[in-house]
Amino acid sequence: MDKKNIKKVVLAYSGGLDTSIIIPWLKENYNNCEVIAVSGNVGQGTExxxxxxxAIQTGASKLYIEDLTDEFVDEFIIPTVKAGALYEDYMLGTSFARPLIAKRLVEIAKAEGADAICHGCTxxxxxxxxxxxxxxxxxxxxxxxxxxxxxxxKSREEEIAYAEAHNIPLKITRETNYSKDKNLWHLSHEGLDLEDPGNEPQYEKAGFLEMGVSPMQAPDxxxxxxxxxxxxxPVALxxxxxxxxxxxxKLNDLGGANGVGLLDIVENRLVGMKCRGVYETPGGAILYHALKVLETLCLDKYAAHKKQELAITFADLVYNGQWYTPxxxxxxxxxxxxxxxxxxKVKLKLYKGNIINAxxxxxWSLYDPEIATFDEDEVYNQADSAGFISLFGLPIKVQAKVDAKNTGKQ
Known part of the structure; x- marks a missing residue:
């Protein structure tokens, strides 16, 4: 890429530490190019x-704030929840927001005649x-x-120093410099004391959790x-x-108030390293749980097992940026x-971080109490099970006989 040819750049802009310093950096290093900032609203609220x-004060020529919340939910979150996709228990909050934002970046870049797209990812x-x-x-x-x-x-410390040298206002300090990502689905926390897996997350510390409370602080x-x-x-609550x-x-509010949806994991990043993150996903945890309960009634054994198997593949694709693939x-x-x-319909009880079936x-339930009952019934002949076991166990029986014949242990 020849920097001389870069006259106009579309920047994925969040206003966080990384993208705040990128605007002046681009102008310094790409021939004072025009920078058009784009912020995808995926539910980050007051951010x-x-x-x-x-954005304008730090050198951007304009800022697009694009409301992507409906598309985010309907075209990304719900398909992922329906798939039951979890990446090492992580509900993919950052993962499925990025392809949506990137698609909009391309649309704006084409409309603006931009020469390049820029992002602040490490x-x-x-x-x-x-x-x-x-x-x-x-x-x-x-x-x-x-x-x-x-x-x-090389570090967030140096980023802060760069921002201070260029008079760029920041909402963080060196002491509160967690790396966070927030949208209407989740909030992630990384860095600082969390980089040591031996440190317990400070759930009860004021200002750490933003979407809810610690289970210890939840109602009795x-x-x-x-x-x-x-x-x-989901169609009704x-x-x-x-x-x-x-x-x-609404589930974020209800779940957060009851300490639901906290996850502390060391996960395997795509680039090969392990990282430690703490996630808040109160509404998501409830939705995943509720749909799984409903599936126990409505899916047959082989469909449920195959879906569970493919959910791992689905999660890998989302986590690894492969959303737009066949x-x-x-x-x-x-x-x-x-x-x-x-x-x-699924009824649940939320209590101090727990989601309890109610x-x-x-x-469309496939559960038939008349068949499943331990009491007397007229629809299931228990004597039929002998023939079933005989045929189902036939390979084991044949293998045992062959083993005995060839080892002389008849």
Whole structure:
């Protein structure tokens, strides 16, 4: 990439530490190029406040703030939940937001006639892959600028020093400098004391958790909720019809208040290293749990087991930035077929970080109490099981006889 040809750059802009210093850095290192900042609103709330003024003051020519929340929920979150996809127990909050934002970056870059797209992802992280693979899916020849792979800055400490030298206002300090990512689905925490897996997360410390409270601080009484699903999609909460986005936001409040959805893991990053993260996903934890309960009624054994198996593949694809691939689309189609009869109602009890089953109902239930009962019934002949066991165990019986004959231990 010839820097002389870069006259206009579209920057994925969050207003956080990385992207705050990238605007002046781009102008210093790419011939005072025009920088157009783009912020994808995926539900990060107050983080968007004052963003336009900040972007302009630090050198951007304009800022797009794009409301992507409905598309984020309907086209990314819900398909992933329906798939039951978890990456090492992580509910993929950052992972499936990146391809959506990247797609919008490309659309704006094309409309603006930009020469390149820039992101603030580090060379150690997963997001660089997610952004760049999505950009390649929609603009395969678009040059991509990744400052972390170019500049001499080596740490967040040095980033703060650069910001201070360029009079760039920051919302963080050296003491509160967790690396965070927030959207309407989750909040992640990395860095500082969390870099040592031996350190317990400070859940009770004021200001650490943002989407809820520690289970230790949750109420001493449970909260009951009821979720209605239609073909695997949440459509009502406590009998009130809502959009999936509205349900997630309400579940965030209910789950967060009860200390639900905290996850502390050391995960395997795509780039080969392990990292430690703490995640808040209160509404997501409830949705995953509720749909799984409904599936126990509505999916047969082989469908449920195959779905569980392929959920790992689905999660790997999402985590590794492979959203816009034929395989991910094919897996979503597979899931949609299995969800055709996953319609029903699930009741749950939320209590001090726990999600407890409190009832499940479906007109498509495959559970037949008349067959399953331990009492007398008229529909199941227990004598039939002898023939079943004889045929099911035939390979074992034959193998045992062959082993005995060939080892002389008849």
């Amino acid at each position: 968007l406040d004052g963003l336009e003024e900040k 060379g150690k992280g997963n997001d660089q892959v997610r952004f760049e693979l999505a950009i390649k899916a929609f603009a395969p020849d678009m040059p991509i600028i990744a400052p972390w792979r170019e500049w001499s800055i 009484h449970p909260t009951y909720i009821t979720l209605d699903f239609e073909q695997g999609v 406590d009998g009130q019809k809502m959009s999936a986005k509205e349900i997630i936001l 395989l991910r689309k094919a897996l979503s189609a597979f899931v949609d077929v299995l969800m055709e009869h996953c319609t029903g 009832g499940v109902w479906s007109d």
